[in-house]
Amino acid sequence: MAIKVHEADYQDRAGAILLLRDLPNVFPRMQHVWADQGYTGKLGAEISKHLGWTLEIVKHPWSGRQGTWAPKDAPPRMVEVPAGFVVLKRRWVVERTFAWIGKSRRMSKDYEALPETSENLVYEVMIRLMVKRLAKIVT
Known part of the structure; x- marks a missing residue:
């Protein structure tokens, strides 16, 4: 690709x-x-x-619910926004994958001049990760 x-x-x-x-x-x-x-x-x-x-x-x-219109005599419907970090649905999948890739020393920073090299290194890191996991299953 x-x-x-x-x-x-x-x-x-x-x-x-x-x-x-x-x-x-x-x-x-x-x-x-x-x-x-x-x-x-x-x-x-x-x-x-x-x-x-x-x-x-x-x-x-709470997106889009903080300042909603309400009828004149009705109290405004406010949604409580939690303080601090909130995990978003499915967001952890991407963040976790970036963390796995970032554990490889060569991928910790963007040292590569060519994008093709970076792409191949991502493949290498993920292949190594999957082989390591498969080896645990087999043994």
């Missing part, structure tokens, strides 16, 4: 469809995509139209 690189001023939302457009050939069984709130907007319709997948935007449980 070819690496997609574009200018830094190109919005991630706009680049997402360019990135995902070739994935049905690589992952034919893929049907659902999770994204954070930065990808709200037309992306869901684009993904559904071009790829036939569904897009789920992962939001905080």
